[in-house]
Amino acid sequence: xxxxxxxxxxxxxxxxxxxxxxxxxxxxxxxxxxxxxxxxxxxxxxxxxxxxxxxxxxxxxxxxxxxxxxxxxxxxxxxxxxxxxxxxxxxxxxxxxxxxxxxxxxxxxxxxxxxxxxxxxxxxxxxxxxxxxxxxxxxxxxxxxxxxxxxxxxxxxxxxxxxxxxxxxxxxxxxxxxxxxxxxxxxxxxxxxxxxxxxxxxxxxxxxxxxxxxxxxxxxxxxxxxxxxxxxxxxxxxxxxxxxxxxxxxxxxxxxxxxxxxxxxxxxxxxxxxxxxxxxxxxxxxxxxxx
Amino acid sequence: xxxxxxxxxxxxxxxxxxxxxxxxxxxxxxxxxxxxxxxxxxxxxxxxxxxxxxxxxxxxxxxxxxxxxxxxxxxxxxxxxxxxxxxxxxxxxxxxxxxxxxxxxxxxxxxxxxxxxxxxxxxxxxxxxxxxxxxxxxxxxxxxxxxxxxxxxxxxxxxxxxxxxxxxxxxxxxxxxxxxxxxxxxxxxxxxxxxxxxxxxxxxxxxxxxxxxxxxxxxxxxxxxxxxxxxxxxxxxxxxxxxxxxxxxxxxxxxxxxxxxxxxxxxxx
Numbered sequence: 403x404x405x406x407x408x409x410x411x412x413x414x415x416x417x418x419x420x421x422x423x424x425x426x427x428x429x430x431x432x433x434x435x436x437x438x439x440x441x442x443x444x445x446x447x448x449x450x451x452x453x454x455x456x457x458x459x460x461x462x463x464x465x466x467x468x469x470x471x472x473x474x475x476x477x478x479x480x481x482x483x484x485x486x487x488x489x490x491x492x493x494x495x496x497x498x499x500x501x502x503x504x505x506x507x508x509x510x511x512x513x514x515x516x517x518x519x520x521x522x523x524x525x526x527x528x529x530x531x532x533x534x535x536x537x538x539x540x541x542x543x544x545x546x547x548x549x550x551x552x553x554x555x556x557x558x559x560x561x562x563x564x565x566x567x568x569x570x571x572x573x574x575x576x577x578x579x580x581x582x583x584x585x586x587x588x589x590x591x592x593x594x595x596x597x598x599x600x601x602x603x604x605x606x607x608x609x610x611x612x613x614x615x616x617x618x619x620x621x622x623x624x625x626x627x628x629x630x631x632x633x634x635x636x637x638x639x640x641x642x643x644x645x646x647x648x649x650x651x652x653x654x655x656x657x658x659x660x661x662x663x664x665x666x667x668x669x670x671x672x673x674x675x676x677x678x679x680x681x682x683x684x685x686x687x688x689x690x691x692x693x
Numbered sequence: 694x695x696x697x698x699x700x701x702x703x704x705x706x707x708x709x710x711x712x713x714x715x716x717x718x719x720x721x722x723x724x725x726x727x728x729x730x731x732x733x734x735x736x737x738x739x740x741x742x743x744x745x746x747x748x749x750x751x752x753x754x755x756x757x758x759x760x761x762x763x764x765x766x767x768x769x770x771x772x773x774x775x776x777x778x779x780x781x782x783x784x785x786x787x788x789x790x791x792x793x794x795x796x797x798x799x800x801x802x803x804x805x806x807x808x809x810x811x812x813x814x815x816x817x818x819x820x821x822x823x824x825x826x827x828x829x830x831x832x833x834x835x836x837x838x839x840x841x842x843x844x845x846x847x848x849x850x851x852x853x854x855x856x857x858x859x860x861x862x863x864x865x866x867x868x869x870x871x872x873x874x875x876x877x878x879x880x881x882x883x884x885x886x887x888x889x890x891x892x893x894x895x896x897x898x899x900x901x902x903x904x905x906x907x908x909x910x911x912x913x914x915x916x917x918x919x920x921x922x923x924x925x926x927x928x929x930x931x932x933x934x935x936x937x938x939x940x941x942x943x944x945x946x947x948x949x950x951x952x953x954x955x956x957x958x959x960x961x962x
Binding site: 554558560562563565566569570572573574637638639640641 | 785786789808811812814815818819820822823824825827828829830832833850851
């Protein structure tokens with residue numbers, strides 16, 4: 403190991419190389435990421451490694467983060483918008499143990515945000531990186547099962563098929579019912595699956611100042627949306643893209659502009675709607691308390 | 694051998710042919726499926742390709758529609774913009790664009806040509822969306838219009854083809870191909886899997902639509918009855934070789950080649 407980081411890997415990293423992966427693997431993944439950034443929305447194959455947790459738990463995102471992270475980074479990990487769910491806690495602990503870097507729950511303080519299902523409500527800024535854990539990277543998968551054919555469809559920009567899906571939704575339900583993993587066109591060229599974020603978060607991807615990286619461990623693909631890249635959610639001209647709305651604000655912090663989770667609070671049909679982004683909710687309450 | 698070729702006929706329109714096939718050959722290993730086949734197809738013309746099973750009809754159709762690469766010969770197609778292109782020289786992107794804009798392909802089994810888990814409307818609208826239609830109302834309007842053109846009631850627009858009868862599925866497949874106003878349509882035994890009464894109705898419909906739209910078509914069939922009803926001109930294949938070609942009535946009423954004579958005499962009257 404010749405990497406600068408590995409040279410100092412000591413007891414703090416539990417005997418593993420810095421950030422678990424060996425330097426050659428990191429270099430390979432960085433090459434894939436560079437390519438992905440150069441071709442926004444294009445899925446770059448990479449030699450995904452076995453990770454010490456099962457597929458579907460974020461192996462792609464973890465490999466991306468592990469290849470990016472340096473000693474000076476501050477890491478935030480969320481799952482469904484929350485910092486305190488099992489997956490988020492485990493991944494955060496994994497990086498604490500293998501890198502020793504600072505971790506945070508505050509979006510504004512983080513330099514790398516690894517996420518599953520949400521983009522934080524607090525707007526990201528330049529020099530931040532958001533890493534998505536992607537289960538199925540191929541947006542055309544349920545339209546065309548053959549990988550050779552979907553690649554060809556991407557190469558030739560044959561994206562009519564995905565509109566057929568939207569058509570079926572409108573014909574059946576009167577509106578597009580796809581509510582998460584809503585397909586987008588990146589930079590006017592590549593069709594992309596934004597991982598299972600709610601379509602509420604799709605507009606946040608458009609012209610975002612942060613670098614967005616997507617890692618799919620099982621499917622062995624990395625793709626990216628560089629800063630300030632147009633990301634357009636697909637729609638019909640007479641059925642424009644819309645996001646979810648709620649008829650009440652967050653029951654805890656009163657925010658009316660955030661994505662709300664419905665929470666069952668008793669066994670008599672009681673429900674409450676609260677922000678799914680725990681950091682956003684807490685900072686709203688803190689701001690209110692300070693007033 | 695007195696094989697009539699299209700060139701024998703003096704009263705062809707002055708217009709240039711839509712498709713010019715010359716010396717087409719295709720081998721599978723050591724077996725020659727087609728050898729030295731030449732013909733022309735003019736706009737608005739229906740060419741029937743007949744012959745016994747294994748005579749190379751479908752291979753010919755697949756080569757001509759660029760679904761299979763030919764080994765020999767040339768296939769020249771005149772595009773909508775008037776440019777003549779050689780199919781084997783085209784990039785795959787252009788071939789695929791032609792296949793979904795200027796051409797149509799009707800499979801013998803509608804299950805091969807339809808998406809059975811999508812509604813009839815989506816099946817028809819797919820080609821429109823593939824060429825860039827992005828207005829739901831218009832796509833749906835056109836789908837409904839085409840459904841009525843192929844005599845399927847408008848109420849079935851949101852039903853899946855799985856619930857359709859064989860004849861309806863075949864008509865839906867035709868609507869799905871014609872919605873983008875192709876100029877040339879390839880049909881492989883379009884009535885093969887239908888019973889006789891449904892066949893007749895479908896043939897009537899096809900002939901009407903081709904007339905109305907000025908569509909050229911190549912129809913592969915082993916059924917001379919279908920060929921007589923539908924085709925203006927016939928190409929008789931045997932063992933991968935075109936043994937005779939000419940106007941349908943001419944070929945069927947005055948067959949020259951012994952094989953054609955045999956074929957015609959075996960036809961049920």
